[in-house]
Amino acid sequence: MASLIAGGVDCDVHPAVPHLTSLLPYLNDYWRDQVTTRGMVDLISQSYPQNSPITARPDWRPESGKPGESLADMQRHVLDPFELKHAICNPLYGVQMVFSEDLQAAFCRALNEWLAKEWLDRDPRLRGSIVIPTQSIEKAVAEIERCASDRRFVQVLMLVMGDTPLGKRALWPIYEAAERLELPIGIHAGSAYHNPPTAVGWGSYHIEDYAGQAQAFQTQLTSLIVEGVFAKYPRLKMVMLESGVSWISPFLWRLHKFWRGVRMETPWVDRAPMEIVRSNIRFSLQPFDAPPDEATLIRLFDHMQSDELVLFSTDYPHWQFDGQEALPAGLTPDLVRKIMIDNPHATYPRLT
Amino acid sequence: MNLQFRESSEAASPLTVKTAIADCDIHPARATRAELYPYLAKRWQHHLEVYGVHAYQGMMEGPPYPKAQPNASRRDAYPPEGGPQGSSLSFMQKQLLDPNNVQLGVLNPLNTGQGIRNHELSAALCSAINDWQIDKWTSKDKRLKASIVVGNEDGLSAAAEIRERAGDKNFVQVLLLSRNVEPLGQRRYWPIYQAAEEAGLPVGVHAFGFGGNPITPSGWPSYYIEEMVGHSQCQQSALASLVLEGVFERFPKLKMVMIEAGFGWAPSLAWRLDKVWQRLRSEVPHVKRPPSEYIREQVWWTTQPMEDPERREDLIDVIKWIGWDRLLFATDYPHWDYDEPSRVLPAGVSETDREAFYLGNARALYGIS
Numbered sequence: 228m229a230s231l232i233a234g235g236v237d238c239d240v241h242p243a244v245p246h247l248t249s250l251l252p253y254l255n256d257y258w259r260d261q262v263t264t265r266g267m268v269d270l271i272s273q274s275y276p277q278n279s280p281i282t283a284r285p286d287w288r289p290e291s292g293k294p295g296e297s298l299a300d301m302q303r304h305v306l307d308p309f310e311l312k313h314a315i316c317n318p319l320y321g322v323q324m325v326f327s328e329d330l331q332a333a334f335c336r337a338l339n340e341w342l343a344k345e346w347l348d349r350d351p352r353l354r355g356s357i358v359i360p361t362q363s364i365e366k367a368v369a370e371i372e373r374c375a376s377d378r379r380f381v382q383v384l385m386l387v388m389g390d391t392p393l394g395k396r397a398l399w400p401i402y403e404a405a406e407r408l409e410l411p412i413g414i415h416a417g418s419a420y421h422n423p424p425t426a427v428g429w430g431s432y433h434i435e436d437y438a439g440q441a442q443a444f445q446t447q448l449t450s451l452i453v454e455g456v457f458a459k460y461p462r463l464k465m466v467m468l469e470s471g472v473s474w475i476s477p478f479l480w481r482l483h484k485f486w487r488g489v490r491m492e493t494p495w496v497d498r499a500p501m502e503i504v505r506s507n508i509r510f511s512l513q514p515f516d517a518p519p520d521e522a523t524l525i526r527l528f529d530h531m532q533s534d535e536l537v538l539f540s541t542d543y544p545h546w547q548f549d550g551q552e553a554l555p556a557g558l559t560p561d562l563v564r565k566i567m568i569d570n571p572h573a574t575y576p577r578l579t
Numbered sequence: 580m581n582l583q584f585r586e587s588s589e590a591a592s593p594l595t596v597k598t599a600i601a602d603c604d605i606h607p608a609r610a611t612r613a614e615l616y617p618y619l620a621k622r623w624q625h626h627l628e629v630y631g632v633h634a635y636q637g638m639m640e641g642p643p644y645p646k647a648q649p650n651a652s653r654r655d656a657y658p659p660e661g662g663p664q665g666s667s668l669s670f671m672q673k674q675l676l677d678p679n680n681v682q683l684g685v686l687n688p689l690n691t692g693q694g695i696r697n698h699e700l701s702a703a704l705c706s707a708i709n710d711w712q713i714d715k716w717t718s719k720d721k722r723l724k725a726s727i728v729v730g731n732e733d734g735l736s737a738a739a740e741i742r743e744r745a746g747d748k749n750f751v752q753v754l755l756l757s758r759n760v761e762p763l764g765q766r767r768y769w770p771i772y773q774a775a776e777e778a779g780l781p782v783g784v785h786a787f788g789f790g791g792n793p794i795t796p797s798g799w800p801s802y803y804i805e806e807m808v809g810h811s812q813c814q815q816s817a818l819a820s821l822v823l824e825g826v827f828e829r830f831p832k833l834k835m836v837m838i839e840a841g842f843g844w845a846p847s848l849a850w851r852l853d854k855v856w857q858r859l860r861s862e863v864p865h866v867k868r869p870p871s872e873y874i875r876e877q878v879w880w881t882t883q884p885m886e887d888p889e890r891r892e893d894l895i896d897v898i899k900w901i902g903w904d905r906l907l908f909a910t911d912y913p914h915w916d917y918d919e920p921s922r923v924l925p926a927g928v929s930e931t932d933r934e935a936f937y938l939g940n941a942r943a944l945y946g947i948s
Contacts, residue, residue, distance in 0.1 A: 279859065280858045280859060281858050281859060387796075387797070388796045388797045389797050389798075390797070390798055391798040391799075392798055392799075392800045392805070394801075395801065418796065421798075422792075422795075422796055422797055422798050423792050423796065425792075425816035425819075425820070426758070426794050426796055426809060426812050426813045427757065427761070427790065427792060427816045427820070428759070428760060428761045428792045429762075430762050430820055430823070431765070432823055433862055434856065434860075434862050435762075435819060435823050437855055437859065438848075438851055438852055438855050439816055439819060441847070441848070441851055442812040442815050443795070443797065443812075445811070446796065446800070446809055447797060450795070450800050450805060453801075453802055453804050453805060454801060471851055473847040473851070474844060474848070474851075476888070476893070477841075477843025477844050477846075477897060478843070478844065480886035481808055481841050481843060481844075481884070481886050482808050483888075483889075484884060484886065484887035485808050486804065487887070488647065488915070489647045492803055492804055493804060501889065514854065516847060517847075517850050523900075529893075530888070530893050530896070532889070
């Protein structure tokens with residue numbers, strides 16, 4: 228593996244909400260009563276079943292409770308040994324699956340307050356992502372604006388599989404707010420399960436859902452680019468989190484070919500898709516979905532024709548690598564510095 | 580693409596030496612709706628006139644995403660005698676088969692009986708299309724070979740259609756589309772794979788189709804370009820399903836051809852599946868080997884529309900990762916995104932690899948000497 232350097236930014240760690248009851252202190256009387264009276268249960272998404280091997284590395288799995296629910300564990304497993312300057316917390320609590328915009332807004336607000344109080348307040352290295360209630364664009368924008376006054380929130384978090392493609396114009400007020408407030412939009416693996424998790428229907432298995440995340444990211448990139456999000460919001464950055472990286476170039480070669488062929492359909496796309504990606508889109512490193520040989524890695528990074536696309540991540544506590552081997556073999560020291568330090572800082576203006 | 584289509588007149592000049600090729604994705608069209616009626620029972624003729632095909636999508640006429648050009652086809656491909664592009668054998672010979680020295684042309688009829696909610700009608704239409712392919716095309720030009728179109732949502736009747744056509748040298752594969760009611764690895768489709776394996780026929784999975792599902796995992800997109808680019812994601816999900824449901828393990832002699840969805844995605848998909856399988860294989864004990872092994876042994880890809888990197892040689896890396904023996908050249912005639920045979924490969928490819936790419940792989944796969 229390539230050597231890690233101190234002072235890096237881990238762009239994708241997952242603090243776990245221990246249980247829905249953990250959010251009760253952050254809900255008002257009405258919602259607290261709703262949760263208890265109606266017997267609402269813990270919001271665990273089947274994107275990450277608690278005992279699935281992918282959900283936690285064996286040596287990062289606690290004896291009891293959810294992987295990632297303990298700050299002390301996160302410090303011991305990643306913040307300290309990787310000598311991180313910052314880690315960006317992306318809670319994957321299942322609030323996106325909720326259909327009611329009122330309930331979802333209450334849960335998102337509680338989740339963001341919980342993150343600030345129970346994590347950001349307790350370790351100065353941690354930064355947060357704002358989880359938003361996408362069932363209501365107005366409420367989503369309001370939550371972004373409410374949280375943005377706390378500069379420790381450095382990003383807005385959405386799932387790669389929601390109700391509509393992410394480029395759809397109805398969502399643009401979210402992007403307007405994010406650009407205005409210097410918040411990149413993080414798009415994380417996972418589904419609200421409001422649509423089948425593949426474009427060809429419901430598969431049978433968890434492994435199928437997980438492998439399929441890459442295809443979901445591909446369709447979202449197409450949507451974001453061809454709808455014109457980056458023509459409208461040129462300073463907006465989006466970060467594909469836990470997306471995989473080895474598909475990026477071949478996907479863009481295909482999108483480029485069709486954009487050349489039918490660009491009359493979307494004339495507002497005024498730059499080639501590859502250019503848009505190089506200026507506005509970033510990808511987290513893990514899971515690094517390529518074979519562990521240097522020659523292939525060198526070709527894959529060369530195909531990207533940019534050393535600015537990839538941001539360091541451990542994806543803690545998900546099991547993507549063993550030991551300290553977060554960086555695949557073959558990365559040059561220059562590229563390691565870009566991935567671990569320069570690229571994250573260039574992407575997240577609030578990281579200081 | 581349009582750019583290349585303009586260039587094609589230059590490529591067709593007599594100065595160009597034409598290598599013999601196989602074209603593994605040609606789309607024959609009906610000149611009129613009634614052209615199929617001689618092969619359909621009166622009941623179904625009546626049904627079509629009164630109710631239409633009643634597909635897994637809402638439009639009575641035409642596609643939900645308007646194409647870039649009429650019938651998604653080249654404007655220079657209208658036959659002089661009239662009818663839509665691709666509906667005339669003599670014009671196809673003149674425009675495609677003769678000037679490009681096509682030795683083997685594989686017909687993949689679209690808008691047939693697939694993606695239709697009435698499964699009896701689906702089976703009747705597919706059978707009619709298969710008869711029509713022989714009468715209008717393969718019996719009149721020996722270079723052309725047909726695909727057995729099957730009613731995709733009813734595995735048993737599809738398997739019966741395959742068995743009826745098995746051994747008929749007019750047919751070289753079974754044709755499915757990538758978008759169906761369920762991912763293609765699901766059990767409802769297994770009778771198709773079993774019958775194809777028994778008949779020694781590859782199963783081609785062509786882009787498109789209607790299964791009623793939103794065509795992204797996050798709902799319906801807005802534009803034709805999203806549908807077109809999205810075919811590669813549909814194919815990836817379909818192939819992942821085939822691997823993870825154990826179809827290749829269960830049918831080890833089955834060969835699948837991924838048609839018209841690009842191939843650049845294949846190495847990444849295989850790497851990702853291998854990595855995830857190492858973690859999660861206890862969920863799928865019927866997948867006994869790393870997914871990439873099944874893919875390497877049992878899957879082929881047609882080339883069009885070839886990915887289009889800024890540096891064309893980058894595509895060679897991807898082809899090497901897939902294997903030069905697994906790609907089948909295709910033009911997609913008469914569609915607008917036609918790939919011109921003389922222009923798809925960059926310089927520096929060995930003669931052996933070129934020959935395999937353009938002709939040898941297709942001959943071997945389809946058993947055409």
